[in-house]
Amino acid sequence: MADLSTQNSCGIARCAATALLRANGGTTACLQMPPLQSDSSDAGQLGLNAPGFLSLPLSPVVFRKARVAMQDGQLPKYELLVSADAVIAQVSQIQARSAQALFAQACGVVVAGKLYLIEAVSSSETQGEAYLYRLLLQEACGEWPV
């Protein structure tokens, strides 16, 4: 039988997740987003022009090494736990359709001046509302300062 009871989210899970992330070494990560003035030129598509990514700060986040089996020649993987409050703020700021669209557009994440590539995104939800996003990251090979 279908459960037709109404369950309105009061946002307590989001507040709790934000507080937990902040209390457990919360830091700031920056999503690398395409610029607002997009480069539609040929040079932009041929790798001639600098992409001019925007840095979109997400805070609080917790950054930690993922427990995955290391393989020879593979760069280490990391996990980034992101507060849904931070994601909601940036989704509304850049007027993205959804959090998934925001992460899909991102070309990477910078944490402590180092670039990481987004391998996968998942979210934890309660009452149909995300309260935490988990990004699986891989260290980028480029050693340039960001």
Added chain:
Amino acid sequence: MQNAKDTFYITLRSRLATVNPERTMMVRAVSRPGIFVQDAEAPMAQPLLDAFALNWTALAADVQLPAILTQMTCEIQYATAGTQNNAGLDRGRALEEMDYEVLKILYPYASQKMNYTQTPAAAMETMVFWSEPEFGPAVTIRDRLNRTVKVTVYAFQEQAEL
């Protein structure tokens, strides 16, 4: 060699816009024809569906000729999961449509070499030409069909490029 690679990509992109104007993609907040050079875009964890990705792989050079003739292999990779309306059950048809588009955009098998480091792009003295496509088998990965097409691209190294 880079001018030849750039010319090959821009030629295919322009032809795709004519062959199927509906095949577009959104990359770095720009809507453009559904073809891109893999090494000129950010790395992707999953292949972009319903778009053509160009990968430059093998390279050979014939130095016995008056001008060096370079021979580059371009792998055109594409994947589709069909359409949402058909719940992905049309993925075979979608792949066939992409196969046909590859045939259409590669013909004719030549183009004037251009230098895109200048604005506007300047025509160079020689042509870029390429072989007929060599279609690989369709590979199924869960609900996704993938194919790789190999094309050998030839170009002379001009004095201005040395």
